[in-house]
Amino acid sequence: MFESSLLAQLRAQFPAHQFSHESLSIVHTGRFANAIVYRYKDTQFDLIIKDFQHSPWWIRKTIAPLFINQEYKGLARLQDVDGVVDNFCRLSPIAIAYDFIEGTPLRQLAQQQEHLPANFFKDFERTVAKMHRRGVVHLDLRNLGNVICSKEGKPYIIDFQSAIRFSRFPRWLQRFMRGADMSGVYKAWQKLAGDSLPQAKADYLHDFNHVRKRWIFKGYPLHRAYMWCSGVMTQILNSEFIRSILERF
Numbered sequence: 001m002f003e004s005s006l007l008a009q010l011r012a013q014f015p016a017h018q019f020s021h022e023s024l025s026i027v028h029t030g031r032f033a034n035a036i037v038y039r040y041k042d043t044q045f046d047l048i049i050k051d052f053q054h055s056p057w058w059i060r061k062t063i064a065p066l067f068i069n070q071e072y073k074g075l076a077r078l079q080d081v082d083g084v085v086d087n088f089c090r091l092s093p094i095a096i097a098y099d100f101i102e103g104t105p106l107r108q109l110a111q112q113q114e115h116l117p118a119n120f121f122k123d124f125e126r127t128v129a130k131m132h133r134r135g136v137v138h139l140d141l142r143n144l145g146n147v148i149c150s151k152e153g154k155p156y157i158i159d160f161q162s163a164i165r166f167s168r169f170p171r172w173l174q175r176f177m178r179g180a181d182m183s184g185v186y187k188a189w190q191k192l193a194g195d196s197l198p199q200a201k202a203d204y205l206h207d208f209n210h211v212r213k214r215w216i217f218k219g220y221p222l223h224r225a226y227m228w229c230s231g232v233m234t235q236i237l238n239s240e241f242i243r244s245i246l247e248r249f
Contacts, residue, residue, distance in 0.1 A: 002036070002053045002054055003024055003038075004021075005053060006024070006038065006051055006053070006091070006095065007019045007021065007024065007056065009091040009092055009095060010040065010091065010097070011053070013089055013091060013097075014045075014092075017044060017045070019040070019042075019045075020042065020095065023040055023041055023042040023045075024038055024039075024040050025038065025039050025040075026038055026039075026042075027039050027048070030052075030054065030055075031061050032055065032056070032059070033055060033063060033064075035050035035051055035052050035055075035064075035067070036050070036051050036052075036053075036054055037049070037050055038050075038051065039095075039100060041100070046099065046100040046102075047097045047098065047099065048098055048099070048100050049091070049095060049096070049097045050065035050068070050071070050095065050096050050097075050161075051091075051094065051095040052067070052094040052095065052107045053094065053095070054087075056093075059113060060094055062066050063095040064093075065093040065094055068090065068093065068094055068095065069076075069090075069093075070160070070161060070162075070163065071096055071159075071160045071163070071165065072088065072090050072096055074136055074138075074160035074163035075079075075088045075160055075166075076088075076167075077096065077135070077136050078130075078131055078134055078136060078160075080116055080128060080129070081124075081127065081131060081134065081154050082123075082154075083123070083124070083127035083154065083157055084100065084127070084131070084156070084157055085098045085099045085156070085158075086099070087099045094132075101148045101152065101156045101158065101180075102150040102151050102162050103149050103150035103151055103156065104148065104149050105141070105144065105145045105146075105147065105148055105149075106144040106145075106147045106148075106149060106188050106191075107109070107144035107145040107190060108193045109149060109192060110144055110188075110192055112140050113139055114192065115192055115193055116126060116149060116153075116192045116223060117153075117193065118189075118193055118196035119153055119204040120149065120153060120154075120193070120197075121155075121185060121188065121189040121192075121193060121197075123154060123155050124147065124185050124188070124189075125182070125185050127155060127157060128141070128157075128181050128182060128184075128185055131157070131181070132178050132181070135165050135166065135167055136163050136164070136165060136166070137159060137163065137164060137166045137177040137181055138160065138162060138181050138184075139162040139163065139164065139177060139180060139181070140159065140162040140184075140186025141180070141181045141185065142180065142183060142184040142187055143155070143184075144184075144187075144188055144191070145159075145218050146158055146159045147184075147188060150172050153215050166178070171221050176211075179208050180208075181213075182204070183204070183205055183208040183209065183212070186201050186202070186204060186205040189201070190202065190205065211229065
């Protein structure tokens with residue numbers, strides 16, 4: 001049932017194309033407040049799709065639209081940045097699709113004890129710096145599953161569900177957020193090309209890890225808490241009872 005609905009959404013988005021069930025597969029089965037991740041691949045399209053149709057109704061009505069909107073806005077703000085997909089679309093308030101990146105997650109490469117050249121991480125560092133200049137932090141780059149080494153050997157950042165604009169936060173917290181992203185770069189660099197990590201960057205990673213141990217909101221949970229509160233407030237303000245009260249003022 002979910003797959004049929006998803007294909008209908010794809011047809012509505014791309015009416016000139018014929019989408020088929022055979023080309024749709026599940027990459028990751030989401031649970032509760034996590035999206036199901038699909039891949040749609042045929043002769044014309046190769047897409048990753050995140051969909052919350054399976055989630056409980058109160059997730060679909062509160063935080064799921066916020067997560068999808070957050071990822072969509074993050075990708076939109078980073079359009080034309082190397083290492084971030086350019087083609088993406090919102091299929092519904094609770095589903096998003098974007099180009100599949102052919103490659104291997106850094107987490108898998110680390111588990112296989114593979115090594116990458118220093119230039120890969122220099123490119124990764126530049127991509128993150130460009131992202132920050134656009135006013136966006138990812139907040140989950142320490143998760144090596146969110147960085148892909150493409151077939152061409154270039155870094156790609158994925159999963160912008162945690163990405164937020166940092167300008168609304170105090171400057172000290174902005175520095176911590178940007179530091180969380182950069183520490184993700186240096187963590188990957190150390191794991192996959194340790195000998196080439198410059199000492200200054202190794203010291204930065206060591207110092208950030210020391211501070212991070214004493215920080216109760218570590219990157220992604222900070223965003224989760226922010227989005228959860230936003231979702232609950234959206235649900236409350238959209239309720240008939242609250243609207244009836246507000247209409248009196």
